[in-house]
Amino acid sequence: MDIEARKRVAVVGGMRTPFVKAGTAFSDLSQLTLSSHAVRGLLDRFPVRAEDVDLLVWGRVLHDPRISNLAREIVFDLGLPPSIRAHLVSNNCITSIHAITDVADAIEQGRSDIGVAGGVESMSTVPVLFGQEAGAIFLRAGMAKSAGERFKSLLRLRPRHLFPEPLSFKEPSTGLTMGQHAEVTAKEWNASRREQDEIALASHHRAAAATVDGRLKAEIHPLRGIDQDTIVRGGTSLEKLAGLRPGFDRSEEGTITAGNSSPLTDGAAAVLLMSEERAAAEGLKPLAFVKAVEYAAIDPAEGLLMAPAVAVPRLLQRVGLTLDDMDIVEVHEAFGAQVACNLAAWEKGWKEPAIGGVDRERLNPLGSSIAVGHPFGATGARIVSTLAGEMARRGSRYGLVSVCAAGAMAAAMILESP
Template identity: 50%
Template sequence: MTEIVILEGRRTPFVRAHGRFKKFSNLELATHSVKALVKDSGIDPEKLGALIYGHVVLDPRVPHLAREVVLQSGLPASIRAVSLNDNCISALSAAEYGVWMLQNTDREYAIIGGVESMSNPALMFSDSARRIFLNANFARSTGERIKTFLKLRPRHFAPKAPGVKEPSTGKSMGEHCEDMVKEWHIGREAQDEIAFNSHQNAAYATQRGPLKDEIAALDGLDHDDTIRADTTLAKLAKLRPAFDKSGSGTITAGSSSPLTDGAASTLIATREAAERDGFTPLAVIKDMEFAGILPEEGLLMAPALTVPRLLKRQNLTLEDIDIFEIHEAFAGQVLCNIKAWEEGWKEPAIGKVDREKLNIYGGSIALGHPFAATGARIMTTLSHELKRSGKRYGLISICGAGATAGAFLLENPNAGGKKEA
């Protein structure tokens, strides 16, 4: 199959919801990211064949977000635009579709990514209020319309915020993760350590420079405002459980990813076209795997299937991976899946994770988690680090609501000593 490479990525700063970016819509954040990527990568817009973009918190006023991003960014109107929603793995699914397009059509370049404005969710009315408004809209006369509106009561004007519970179980993601850490015997201390390292690594990377190089400043901000460089294990230990308050809960706000606004975009291409046009690839998308399980088995445990299957197909173990990028929905979720990989669960054990190689520039707990954007953020950071370090293999693992997951294996195109599957 045609090799697909990653050329560049750009994102907005990631900002806590209801904060500095609350004035920006999904469309504005995404457009900013895409325009910066096109400008900084040097790609000729006329060469772009597709833009595939994810968004989870949908804005009904812009249902086909990707198409509007193409138009608002000033890109050629002929570009194929695809909008999708696959929860937290949306950007990985966008990349999957992008890889398919580049391998099976005459397109040579594509932008993939995702965006979330958690500050601006669409608010809904109750079913009874919605029915009254709809009936009034379709009334045949002014009198009939007034008669319909007279049925409204004060309670009908109370908006409903988007739900945070799993439709299939009625439990929130945090509640599901509490079940997981209890089943896998993951303690509070271990979770706080993951959170502490996330903030420390992210603060280091921001001050040192690697993360800032990938960020397109917006509204005068050139860094993520979710990082707590001054946090300590002692401070984290003082936080109260956020989801299970019975006395046995261990997950806190400190060991959970925050609600975040932001967008991230990544430029991918066929290797042949990239090298023909003078681009130096950052990484090759070597392989990918997606999976889904029953939520009752562990809502965020699908990475326990994707990573072993991916590595087995490539004849690799965890010891062969040079850099791990594991999405930190919760610290407990990271630890549960690492334990599953190392001990085996539904799939055979695949080795050990070297913690020194884990989220070396911070993860979603520190950097934030605009749902659909996280995959593109990780893909960009990992690609740059493979090139910068000269290391060979980078692994991406992201869990998703609905008990799904995606995993990608990236390879440094200039690393020697290839191990063939």
Template identity: 40%
Template sequence: MSGEAKLDDIWLAAGVRTPFAKVDGGLSKLDVFGLSVPVVQAMMAQLGGKKPDFLTWGSVAPDLGFSNLAREICVEAGIDLTIPSFTTILACSTSMVSVFSAAGMLDGRGRELALIGGVESMSHVQVGLGHRLSNWLRHMLQARSLGDRVRLLGHLKFGDVRLDIPSVQNRATHKSMGEHTEEMAKTWGIPREEQDAVALASHQGAVRGWNEGFFDDLVIPVGGVARDLIPRADTTLEKLGKLKPAFDKTSGRGTLTAGNSSPLTDGAAAIWVATRKGLERLPAGVPRVRLVDWDVGAIDLWHEGLLMWPAYGIPRLLARNGLTLGDVDLWEIHEAFAAQVLCHIKALEDRDFVRQKAGVETDLGRFPRERMNPNGGSTALGHPFGATGARILSQAVKELAVRPAGSRAVVSICADGGQGTIALLEAG
């Protein structure tokens, strides 16, 4: 499905986020509330006593303690509880699809401004009981007599005693995202050296962005941490090249490593979605750009690369807007893995793939790699699943807003299940 209605009046304004840190690292003492509440409070402070018309928040790792995370965060943040709030989830695209949902809800009839965000605390992932053990325990607690309890004890089987431990694995295929991407890298012939080069550029861009002050108004201090803890100023191709394969460890052909893959990450991020009238509630200095078009899509995960959908969606997005790859001034592509980014690029430059798989006859030309992720991507900055969409969109908004009017950006995120989200932005 694609967004067309009312998009001439939908804008994105850059939000703030926490620093990002590896799982069990510098932010490990903070759960989803400890990470999200400061971000929501900082965003609300920008409004000077005004309020958004609604709020959405998302997280991917499940928690049995609540069903509507967004509402609980509003309560914890102490903000106006007349603001309706709801929770979204679409794997790594969670807070990006929230932006699209908000774009469809803003209507100029009292709904003008939405606060969107997401969070992941991989340091606080809840372990649950298996379904059979859960059912047995529930019946045991409901038993009204000793005899009933004794009878139920006989119903419990050794195989029922198990824990459900959330993992970064597709439920249907039983393969991790890294294992699927290894398959994609082999299919598309992506060498290890090219993956390491993308990872190095990501770290260099992130470090440069921090040193030059790019992130100063995008990141707020949280939990005693003031800047991202993952980018490495000292990494080199030589150091990256010494790391061992992380997913295919036995074939001798594994190319994905801890260095060219995004790490499990803690963090929260937010962004504004507004009509032109809604922008009036924000400070004048907050960067903003227009949302021109968007797409959410899916492919057959059994027969196509699990993280390949953006390579199908981007040609269609460009074609219906009369654009080629070279017409886009800024590319922000989520780096779940450097190999996945390179698979997308190779597919976009393959005329047969674009014609046969995406159904686009136009010659899109060469992908301008020099315009991609100038201030680092997820490999270097980190990837808190629910927060990545807001992070990458806010980053793109700030990067694009200072460029000449009419400059364009494409933002792309792949997601588990053979899905993904893409957006076309334009400087106003």
């Protein structure tokens, strides 16, 4: 369908929990609790009747086997009308971009007028995994028809069975963690430690400033008395960042540290989307409109986090815009290295023609994932909400979202002003 002929999808606003480091303030809160809090904050913030919401699409990366369709359980947990269609999506760090795309597509095609999209991650409450042998014993005991059979099954347990297997963040296809992949890419693209630390420093300083002046806090629904992101370090410096030891390549050539990487984070984020006509009927002024979305995938051997170097040029070409047309460029900060390498690929060209450089003043003006935090399934929604809000404040014409994802994939989105 021609882009200009589509029904316009309005980003009315977003709300989220504070983002906190895993294992701290929200360590006992479930995915459902965090998710419901973000959605409740959204519906409380904007004057929309719950019965008028058609669709809720939610995302997560680390799955709780006890709740297969978390999206639907949010509807029930909040006592929302059971007529709201709800489904779950999952694709690593671009999960909630997929959720936004699903809702936007439904609105464009007339299946919905009002929808909620977002996602969650609770790194503090990840499932505990046991080995296959232990799992088979527990399963057999659980399916036993009598106490005697259950006891007999459990007698097969040995001490080795009682040690859970740690959750691995290695790529199944490569056996390397995302950080190890980022180190490889940093060396291939000559992304220096200093450049990575400078990206991290800007993220913290800008997020701190946006917290103090209220721009970031405006999108946060306070939880447990916390009304701001707790990972932001406005007092950090290049000297402090330079003093941190590499975490993935511990040799002298290692460049990626805890300081220039996004932290494990708990949090949830929600975005309210409407058709342009419905927003006008409700008397709501959109922050921005979704102009176009692009997804891309490459071979992990070419760079696990380099797919934005494909997605963004393709998106700009498709809509007939340039990187210079983007007043704000929001690049997810999985690692400072990944940001530096993708910016270099855009400027030099790689798999797609060069699209030019990014003025660092337009890059992540409120900070991004290194400082704010990165709950995998929530990050895309957080970035879209932050970008739309800042575009409205500045009167920007266009804004770009770029998010990389495990599995060597990426999403890119352009927002335009009302």
